[in-house]
Amino acid sequence: MSKYHVIIPSAGSGARMQSAMPKQYLMLNGKPILRHAIEVFEVMHQIETVHIVVSAQDGYWAPHLLDGCSKTKVLDCGGLTRAESVLNGLKHLALEADANDWVLVHDAARPGIDQPLVERLFQEALPESVGAILALPLADTLKRADSQQQIETTLSREGLWQAQTPQMFKLALLQGALQQSLDRQPTDEAQAMEWLGYQPKLVVGDLKNMKITYMRDLQVVSALMQAATLDNQQET
Numbered sequence: 541m542s543k544y545h546v547i548i549p550s551a552g553s554g555a556r557m558q559s560a561m562p563k564q565y566l567m568l569n570g571k572p573i574l575r576h577a578i579e580v581f582e583v584m585h586q587i588e589t590v591h592i593v594v595s596a597q598d599g600y601w602a603p604h605l606l607d608g609c610s611k612t613k614v615l616d617c618g619g620l621t622r623a624e625s626v627l628n629g630l631k632h633l634a635l636e637a638d639a640n641d642w643v644l645v646h647d648a649a650r651p652g653i654d655q656p657l658v659e660r661l662f663q664e665a666l667p668e669s670v671g672a673i674l675a676l677p678l679a680d681t682l683k684r685a686d687s688q689q690q691i692e693t694t695l696s697r698e699g700l701w702q703a704q705t706p707q708m709f710k711l712a713l714l715q716g717a718l719q720q721s722l723d724r725q726p727t728d729e730a731q732a733m734e735w736l737g738y739q740p741k742l743v744v745g746d747l748k749n750m751k752i753t754y755m756r757d758l759q760v761v762s763a764l765m766q767a768a769t770l771d772n773q774q775e776t
């Protein structure tokens with residue numbers, strides 16, 4: 541029976557956020573951003589291990605960030621790119637997990653993940669599928685800008701999705717794909733798999749699982765997460 545492991549890339553500098561510290565350490569709804577995802581995976585019985593990959597240099601990691609966690613370990617093997625951080629985490633995981641285990645890669649900068657979304661990924665990543673990612677079909681019209689930031693053309697949004705995470709693949713397959721494509725800097729795990737000719741499944745995610753990239757995203761994600769919590773409380 542395949543097991544499920546999680547790698548949380550959390551070694552970025554958050555340059556686009558322009559905050560005093562890397563964005564994954566900023567407080568959101570009462571806890572550091574990186575803590576939200578850790579707590580979701582910690583309580584899921586399907587998840588065997590969680591490894592959070594941090595930068596050995598960022599100086600913000602502190603052991604208390606894993607208080608109360610029993611299956612999460614920190615790896616200070618963050619790389620220069622997200623793909624490198626993920627690959628370094630996979631190399632460590634490969635020392636203790638089976639090649640055929642599933643690994644879910646989830647951005648620390650996506651605190652809005654929740655258990656139903658992860659279980660949707662499990663259910664819809666068909667057994668014969670090579671893997672799957674959470675994603676959202678594009679809702680807005682797409683424009684391409686020229687160098688003057690004027691509209692050059694309108695692009696069809698037919699069939700276009702915005703990738704989210706987790707992105708779930710078999711451990712050895714993903715490690716090999718990232719190893720082979722590192723110099724091409726895949727923007728996500730799925731792209732490394734696509735370059736090998738695979739077609740991972742797209743599973744509908746949620747707006748609250750958006751990536752915190754810019755300062756303005758903090759309020760949006762905070763509000764979406766609080767609204768979801770209220771909805772859950774009203775349903776119970």
Ligand SMILES: Nc1ccn([C@@H]2O[C@H](COP(=O)(O)OP(=O)(O)OP(=O)(O)O)[C@@H](O)[C@H]2O)c(=O)n1
Pocket residue numbers: 548549550551552553554555556557564593618619620621622623625626647648649650751752753
């Ligand atoms: N060398 C890197 C770069 C990014 N990440 C992680 O990958 C996730 C998504 O990346 P992104 O939003 O681009 O984060 P940053 O690279 O920190 O942001 P920026 O591009 O604005 O610097 C984040 O959780 C980030 O910490 C990582 O582990 N290692």
Ligand SMILES: C[C@](O)(CO)[C@H](O)COP(=O)(O)O
Pocket residue numbers: 622647702703704705727728729751
């Ligand atoms: C993996 C990802 O979050 C999917 O949308 C995205 O590719 C990360 O990109 P970033 O530039 O590292 O934020």
